[in-house]
Amino acid sequence: MGKDGTSGAQGNAVRDVPEVAACGNARGAGAGARQGTVSHLEGEGTQKEQRQENQATWALAVESGAVLCDEEEDIMAILQAQNEEIAAKKKLAKQKEKARRSRPKNQNKGVEGDGKLSMLKSLKNKYNLNMLGLLETKKEVITKYEVARLWGSSTAGWEFVESAGMAGGLLLIWDEGVFQVDQRYKGERWLCVEGVLTKTNFRCAFCLVYGAHGREAKREVWEELSYVAGLCQIPFCFLGDFNEILQVEDRKGATSLMASSEEFKEWVRDMQLIDLPLTDRKYTWFRGRSCSRIDRVMVNVEWTEVFPDIRIKGVPRGLSDHCPVIMELTRVTGPPRPFRSLDAWFTHEGFLRMVKDEWRSLGEAQFPCKLRALAIQLRQWHKDNFRDMDKRLVRFEEELTKLDNSVSDGVYDGTTEARRKALVSFCSKWYIRKEMHWKQMSRSKHAANMDRNTRYFHNIALARRRNNRIDALI
Known part of the structure; x- marks a missing residue:
């Protein structure tokens, strides 16, 4: 009975679905007809009330001497047109709301779309991550339940930047037993958390960045990041998609750096940041024939003094057009160094x-x-x-x-x-x-x-x- 019984139950369920749907449609048709009749009567009543209100307004205007009698037809026509325009806008808003509610949930291409949630959970477990930064979440609100579902437990700390509709959005999750956060800062395209790594008692800040696309917008982001780094005055780690390259080799087919790239390079120098090398792959973003290295991790001098063997590596991109970048703080010993004259x-x-x-x-x-x-x-x-x-x-x-x-x-x-x-x-x-x-x-x-x-x-x-x-x- 085990497998056969189960299969039979599933088959019956599938066969019963059309009948239930058909009954539902039949009942829905009757309800729809009644609703249409009621809506029609309500529409006629509303128009009659509007005409009566217009006439009362007109009578008051004539009585007070605000208008002349020969203007009645023109003013009544204007009021009627305004009423019709308002009614049309309300009808269009209802149609949009109805379409939004009936849109399938699997059209969401953010964190929870197209199997990405399962991919992220697998990534977190495979590499035993203590912190996870996500870009383009496309979610205006993120709940504790959603974070626990992604992280696998309810003990994680988290902070997010809401998306603008279905564009943008950032989420940063960390293990509270490893990193204790006491300060949080937000921008439209960046998210910063300041705290202490409990194992080494190292006070530092992580800043998740989603770079802008336009040159002026990029300048604003770099200025904001400079300000928040100066505000914290502690070892800093910038990570994320900067939407910019640092050298010609970071973009396939590029022969020179654009002006925005030169400005980004100058900002990195002014901040005295060290761009951690990605040794296992050349590019991190792929779309068609285009590929670039725009995802990176940059730290300042104080960070490398505490973690001299810090390094990053890329992992397969799976369902995304970006390769996830993993930062490791483990100490790695190497072979004896060759002799050099100094x-x-x-x-x-x-x-x-x-x-x-x-x-x-x-x-x-x-x-x-x-x-x-x-x-x-x-x-x-x-x-x-x-x-x-x-x-x-x-x-x-x-x-x-x-x-x-x-x-x-x-x-x-x-x-x-x-x-x-x-x-x-x-x-x-x-x-x-x-x-x-x-x-x-x-x-x-x-x-x-x-x-x-x-x-x-x-x-x-x-x-x-x-x-x-x-x-x-x-």
């Missing part, structure tokens, strides 16, 4: 002498063997002379502070000024070495002249290291 070594007075002495001491050994042996000595020399550059600078600056305090207390002799000049010279030398080191590691194309922003170069270097890492061979 420009900062040549600023050390004893470097070249040490190299000559070590090379001569290796005698008549083969050239590759001598190179390997020299590399070992150089690594040790680097540790002895260039390790902990920051600590060396702090020590020199502390000595300068002590010297200044002694002078403030009236202690000054013939060696004081010489010591101060020597300490200032040491500080200057180590600042230059540190800057040369990180500038070489970052290979920054934007820094024509050296400055003291070694922190920026440091994080560019870390971004390059993440980009060069090979995670898998297929």
Whole structure:
């Protein structure tokens, strides 16, 4: 009985449907006829009442001397036309409302349309996501029930930006056990949440962005994002669809950057954001023959200092024309780094002498063997002379502070000024070495002249290291 009985029950249900529908239509036809008669009578009554109201208004106007008697026909015609126009508008509004109510629900192409809800739930479970950002939800209102249905539990935190009818809309959901939110900010095309990552006690902000299409509208979005980042004053992460590219290679067939792309690139530089590289695919948006990388994740310097191995990857786009982008904060260890010569070594007075002495001491050994042996000595020399550059600078600056305090207390002799000049010279030398080191590691194309922003170069270097890492061979 198990399978056969079930199939039989379903078959009976299907066969019974036309009969029920037919009875319903028959009853509906009778009800419709009665409703049509009532509506017709109500329409005649309404028109009669309007004529009576018009005549009463006219009599009052004549009695008060506001109009002359020969204007009666013209004014009555105007009032009648106005009444007919109002009635036509009401009828059209009723027809639109009826069409809207009868529209099938599966025409919705937002979060819940065409199997996308199932796809999102599968994505969340497969990659064990702690935060999920959705664009173009096409929903003016999102309820707690809908969020729980998508996330799989009722313990998630969430915030949304309503759509404009069937266009736009943003939704950000997070695991409250992982990220505790205490501030929320909204714009028409962006959504920002500020809080603390509980595992590391790291205070930060996530901003979900849906870029505009027009150049002026894009400028407004960039200005708003700059303002909210300045308002928070904490490590920031921008993620989403920016509707813009940063370089020519981000769009198939492009030969130059448009003016809006140049402005976007300049905004990224001004904000000192690091665009996390997408290593497993070239483009994130596809439509016909067009494809671009307009979906990205960008973080500021403070973020990469806490998560130096942060990286992103794209996953199959499924039912969407955008590839979902996943950000991972897990630490990944790599193979030993190859030996490299550093420009900062040549600023050390004893470097070249040490190299000559070590090379001569290796005698008549083969050239590759001598190179390997020299590399070992150089690594040790680097540790002895260039390790902990920051600590060396702090020590020199502390000595300068002590010297200044002694002078403030009236202690000054013939060696004081010489010591101060020597300490200032040491500080200057180590600042230059540190800057040369990180500038070489970052290979920054934007820094024509050296400055003291070694922190920026440091994080560019870390971004390059993440980009060069090979995670898998297929």
